[in-house]
Amino acid sequence: MGKSKVLVVGGTGYIGRRIVKASLAEGHETYVLQRPEIGLDIDKLQILLSFKKQGAHLIEGSFNDHKSLVDAVKQVDVVICTMSGVHFRSHNILLQLKLVEAIKEAGNVKRFLPSEFGMDPARMGHALEPGRVTFDEKMVVRKAIEEANIPFTYVIANCFxxxxxxxxxxxxxxxxxxxxxxxxxxxxxxxxxxxxxxxxxxxxxxxxxxxxxxxxxxxxxxxxxxxxxxxxxxxxxxxxxxxx
Ligand SMILES: NC(=O)c1ccc[n+]([C@@H]2O[C@H](COP(=O)([O-])OP(=O)(O)OC[C@H]3O[C@@H](n4cnc5c(N)ncnc54)[C@H](OP(=O)(O)O)[C@@H]3O)[C@@H](O)[C@H]2O)c1
Known part of the structure; x- marks a missing residue:
């Protein structure tokens, strides 16, 4: 299989950490977004530094700084986002719309994998309130990706x-x-x-x-x-x- 330049956004999270590890293990040139907002979160910083030690490149960028996201995605072929969708931790799926904008503007990304990794939201149109927010928001992100003509893969992981x-x-x-x-x-x-x-x-x-x-x-x-x-x-x- 060909090697790619892969950027993981959300790399210190639960699934993000495992995706960074897997990307490195597969021999892809692996980049991880380092957000200034992590501030004094020493655990996140240590995780990022351990990725660097294993050969990943850290790229500084913030969801509050559009240009930094455009510059980050310009450096890679594949973007994998593992933004939090977990309600008892933090839930920020819609923030990915900013990433979609950046990928659209950069114009070079060959494949985007948004933060899905759960049930297929396209099959959950009938879902109960208030849990349907999980699926509705993922569908909003899908719509933005498809309208921007960004090549995508949606990973339906069902239950971890x-x-x-x-x-x-x-x-x-x-x-x-x-x-x-x-x-x-x-x-x-x-x-x-x-x-x-x-x-x-x-x-x-x-x-x-x-x-x-x-x-x-x-x-x-x-x-x-x-x-x-x-x-x-x-x-x-x-x-x-x-x-x-
Ligand atoms: N199928 C299942 O059983 C199952 C279980 C859990 C999750 N999931 C799905 O997997 C995906 C990832 O979930 P997760 O549990 O891995 O997420 P998580 O660990 O809660 O968070 C992942 C990352 O989201 C980023 N993030 C959170 N708040 C942010 C903010 N305000 N601004 C910018 N970045 C922010 C952080 O990135 P940094 O690393 O940059 O700090 C964080 O490390 C979601 O789509 C979720 O629905 C599925």
């Missing part, structure tokens, strides 16, 4: 194991429950804060409605295991051993 396996898909925790598990119903549960309501709506679609499996993948898309047959998968019972 780190969030859904260890906890046996229980809301509000990441480790295995020891005494009881809840079986989910119709999502009409009271008493959650906003992040909880978003989460329980998604759980309704995943576990009650079966939105991850009740369709054919269809034209213009590929099943990832066919694209990357060399990837070795971890069985659930092996994965669970990290929690013992």
């Amino acid at each position: 194991a780190g969030y859904f396996v260890g906890n046996l898909s229980q809301l509000g925790r990441l480790t295995p429950p020891k005494d009881k598990v809840y079986l989910y119903g119709d999502g009409n549960v009271k008493g959650f804060d906003l992040a909880g309501q978003v989460g329980v709506g998604h759980f309704y679609h995943i576990f009650y409605e079966g939105c991850l499996t009740n369709f054919e993948i269809g034209e213009g898309s590929e099943e990832a295991s066919k694209l990357y047959p060399q990837v070795e998968y971890t069985r659930m019972d092996d994965y669970m051993k990290i929690y013992v």
Whole structure:
């Protein structure tokens, strides 16, 4: 496979860190956006410096400085954005519209992967409030990308194991429950804060409605295991051993 110059935006985040690592491991020339806004966040800085040590290039740029984003994307062929879409941390999916503007102006980017990595928002037009914001905002970003004629790949990752396996898909925790598990119903549960309501709506679609499996993948898309047959998968019972 050909090597590319890849810029990761959001590189110190949960999935961003793993994408930087994977890009370096695949031998791509890897760039990571270093935002001045991280300020005194020593953990983020240390992560960025460790990327640099592993051969990545750090590029300074800010979502508050359009020119800096244009200059950053001008240096690469591929832009991968892993902007936060997680409601209990920070949720900034629409900020990507600024990145889309920068990519459009720069005009050189051969492929943009926006921050998707979840359920396919195009299949979630019927989603429940308030969780539908996740899908609606990702669709706004898709529309902007497509209107700007930017070549794109949307990665539909469904459920990350780190969030859904260890906890046996229980809301509000990441480790295995020891005494009881809840079986989910119709999502009409009271008493959650906003992040909880978003989460329980998604759980309704995943576990009650079966939105991850009740369709054919269809034209213009590929099943990832066919694209990357060399990837070795971890069985659930092996994965669970990290929690013992
Ligand atoms: N399928 C699943 O189970 C699942 C689970 C979790 C997430 N996701 C999806 O994966 C994607 C990434 O989520 P994540 O959990 O990796 O995100 P995250 O760790 O919460 O945040 C990722 C990055 O977003 C950037 N960011 C956050 N607020 C910002 C702001 N105000 N201005 C500029 N940058 C900001 C930061 O970049 P810096 O590195 O520059 O600081 C941060 O490191 C989302 O689309 C989310 O929906 C899917």
